[in-house]
Each structure stands twice: as C-alpha cells, then as structure tokens.
Amino acid sequence: MKATGKKRLALPAKLLFSLITTCALTTASYAQHEVDSEEAEAEPIKINGNENAFGSSQMAYAMIMQNLQRINRYAWEETQDLVAAIAAREGVPTDHIIVTAGSGPVLSMTGMWKGLEGGNMIIATPGYQQLARTFEAFGGTVVNVPVTPAPELKHDLDAMEAMINDETQILYICNPNNPTGTIVDPDKLREVASRASEKTLVFIDEAYLELADDFTKNTMVDLVRDGKDVIIARTFSKVYGIAGLRIGYGVAKPEIIKELRKFYQGGPNILGAVAATASLQDPSWYEQSRMMYIETRKMVTDAFDAMGIEYAEPSGSFVFFKTGMPIQQFQAAMEAENILVGRPFPPMFDWCRVSIGTQDEMAAFIEAVKKILDKDAA
Numbered sequence: 001m002k003a004t005g006k007k008r009l010a011l012p013a014k015l016l017f018s019l020i021t022t023c024a025l026t027t028a029s030y031a032q033h034e035v036d037s038e039e040a041e042a043e044p045i046k047i048n049g050n051e052n053a054f055g056s057s058q059m060a061y062a063m064i065m066q067n068l069q070r071i072n073r074y075a076w077e078e079t080q081d082l083v084a085a086i087a088a089r090e091g092v093p094t095d096h097i098i099v100t101a102g103s104g105p106v107l108s109m110t111g112m113w114k115g116l117e118g119g120n121m122i123i124a125t126p127g128y129q130q131l132a133r134t135f136e137a138f139g140g141t142v143v144n145v146p147v148t149p150a151p152e153l154k155h156d157l158d159a160m161e162a163m164i165n166d167e168t169q170i171l172y173i174c175n176p177n178n179p180t181g182t183i184v185d186p187d188k189l190r191e192v193a194s195r196a197s198e199k200t201l202v203f204i205d206e207a208y209l210e211l212a213d214d215f216t217k218n219t220m221v222d223l224v225r226d227g228k229d230v231i232i233a234r235t236f237s238k239v240y241g242i243a244g245l246r247i248g249y250g251v252a253k254p255e256i257i258k259e260l261r262k263f264y265q266g267g268p269n270i271l272g273a274v275a276a277t278a279s280l281q282d283p284s285w286y287e288q289s290r291m292m293y294i295e296t297r298k299m300v301t302d303a304f305d306a307m308g309i310e311y312a313e314p315s316g317s318f319v320f321f322k323t324g325m326p327i328q329q330f331q332a333a334m335e336a337e338n339i340l341v342g343r344p345f346p347p348m349f350d351w352c353r354v355s356i357g358t359q360d361e362m363a364a365f366i367e368a369v370k371k372i373l374d375k376d377a378a
C-alpha cells in the first residue's frame with residue numbers, strides 16, 4: 001500500500017509517536033470500558049444509531065495520523081489504493097467497485113437512476129428506507145412486503161419474488177435486515193436473487209453481514225462475479241468502526257457501475273480512504289470487533305430470554321425486541337434513564353431496535369429494561 005511510504009511521513013517522528021500513543025491509549029481504555037465517571041454521567045448511552053462502540057483499528061488510527069498533514073490534497077491515489085484493496089477482498093476486478101462516502105450513497109444513486117425511469121421497487125417492511133425513499137423521490141413507486149410473522153421477522157422471499165412484474169426496477173434485500181436484524185437462508189436467497197436478476201436489478205445490502213455467523217456462506221457477491229444484474233453494498237461504518245469517516249462501496253458489473261457513476265457526488269476523503277485500507281489490512285481488529293459484538297449481543301439475548309422478552313434472532317449489530325408498549329413511550333422512559341434507543345419502525349410500533357454498545361452500556365440497558373417493563377423478578 002503506497003500510503004505507508006516514507007514520503008508520507010510529514011509529521012516529525014516524535015510528534016507522530018506521541019499522537020499514535022495517545023490514540024492507542026484512548027482506544028484501549030474504551031475497550032476496557034474505563035470511561036471517566038463524570039463524563040459517563042453526563043453523556044447519554046447512545047445505543048440508537050448502530051455505531052461501533054468498541055472503537056476502530058489501531059492501524060487505521062496510525063494511518064490517519066500519518067496523513068493528517070496531507071488533508072490539503074485530494075484523495076485520488078488513496079482512493080485507488082482502497083479500490084484495489086476492496087477488489088482483492090471481493091475477488092473482482094477494480095472496475096466492479098464504486099467507493100462512496102458511506103454505503104448510503106450507493107443506495108441513493110441506485111434510487112435516483114432507477115427512480116427516474118419510473119416503475120416500482122420491492123422492499124421488506126419494516127426495512128431500511130434510504131433506497132426506497134430516493135427511488136420514490138425520483139418518480140418510482142415503492143411496494144412494501146411485510147416480513148414473516150413475529151418472532152421470525154425475516155424477508156418473505158417468496159412473497160417478494162411474487163410481486164415482481166414488468167414494471168419492477170429493483171428488488172431490495174437487506175441481509176441482515178435493518179431493523180429486524182434477521183438473515184435469510186443463503187441457498188434460498190441465492191436461488192431467488194439469481195432468478196429475479198433475470199427480470200430486474202437485485203440490490204443486496206450487506207451492511208451488517210460481517211456480524212452474521214458465516215460471512216462466506218451468506219454473501220451474495222458471487223452473483224456479481226457470475227455477471228448477474230446484482231449490486232452488493234458494503235460499509236466500513238459497522239464492524240470496522242469508522243462511521244464518522246464515511247466510507248462504503250458497491251460491487252457490481254462495470255455496466256451497472258457506469259450507470260451509478262452518472263449520479264456520483266464525490267469520492268471519499270483522504271483520511272477515510274487510508275483508514276479504510278488500513279482496516280482491511282488489520283484482521284485482528286476485525287476479529288476483535290466481531291467477537292465483542294457477538295459476545296455482547298448474546299449477553300442481551302440471554303437477558304431477554306431470562307426476562308421472557310420476545311425478539312427476532314439477531315445477525316447484525318442490534319437486537320429488535322418487543323416492548324409491548326408504544327415505542328415513543330419506551331424511548332422516553334429509556335431517555336429518563338439516560339439511554340437512547342432506536343426510533344419507531346413502522347408498522348411495528350411496540351417493538352424497539354437497540355444497538356449493541358459496550359458490555360457496561362448493555363448491562364445498564366438491561367437494568368433499565370427490567371425497571372421499565374417491570375421484569376424485576378428475572
């Protein structure tokens with residue numbers, strides 16, 4: 001990776017070392033939950049935005065520090081380095097990759113492109129709305145297909161496929177789904193997506209897939225490799241933990257990437273690009289982040305089991321559970337405990353999406369749930 005080259009070490013070595021050390025200490029203390037107590041009292045526990053509470057890769061921090069004095073430059077070379085690293089990860093040529101400011105723009109660009117052509121798109125409800133909203137704003141019609149009944153809450157792939165008609169422009173599958181957190185059977189998805197891609201563009205949003213049990217079995221990127229009309233969207237905002245640097249990407253065949261580029265609104269920033277490339281080269285952070293998510297998620301579902309609270313089987317960075325009370329009321333009660341949980345997700349107004357925070361944060365959350373839902377005996 002060129003960005004590690006000596007020519008980029010613009011900061012004096014001593015200063016650089018002290019910045020990296022400060023940064024490393026800061027993250028280590030987050031990981032150990034040694035949060036300053038006064039600060040912890042003042043700051044609400046933010047488990048409403050599916051952010052990574054465990055921090056980010058040390059290698060990403062180091063690259064950010066090395067490139068701090070290069071923010072006067074455009075990120076052309078760094079973006080090329082990132083595209084090459086992503087293409088290698090996905091097993092596709094570089095012309096199959098489009099890098100954006102978070103994966104959100106891949107969803108929006110697709111919505112603009114297809115929305116302008118009219119017709120309809122199919123999405124599960126409740127589901128992640130960014131693509132659907134853009135598609136509708138640009139002239140398309142959204143067809144909502146309910147997820148399967150609770151507590152399963154999965155995409156109903158048969159019902160979604162059955163809704164495809166001559167006017168259908170996009171079949172959108174969010175896997176794991178946001179907000180339900182559920183994943184679909186990979187063989188079934190591969191079968192439905194392959195068939196559907198003969199008739200319409202299939203968009204598979206894999207923002208949380210790294211947190212599922214088996215990434216390799218569940219990713220549908222092989223459909224792109226097979227030349228199908230499929231877009232896979234992925235992000236550095238979740239397991240990699242650099243949401244604030246805004247890096248995501250789409251994987252699709254070059255003809256599709258070319259269409260998306262017509263709606264491109266600018267590439268990544270230089271610090272995000274080098275941090276993302278470094279994150280891809282730090283498998284130990286990836287594993288650490290994954291394990292912390294999975295362990296803490298289990299701590300939450302174990303507590304829900306003990307309390308007899310219904311939830312959908314989670315495969316992402318959050319858990320969707322039944323509060324049995326209006327979500328606004330539950331949110332307000334949580335806020336009174338200094339805890340912020342997810343917004344309403346129509347039409348499931350007595351369910352709540354809680355993001356996975358640190359173990360201390362989730363222990364506080366569990367205590368608050370006991371109090372609010374009157375589960376003290378559990």
Ligand code: PLP
Nearest residue numbers: 102103104128178207235237248
């Ligand atoms: N897709 C899904 C399912 C999401 O939940 C999110 C954000 O939470 C995104 C895409 C967009 O995230 P970002 O733009 O940070 O990559």
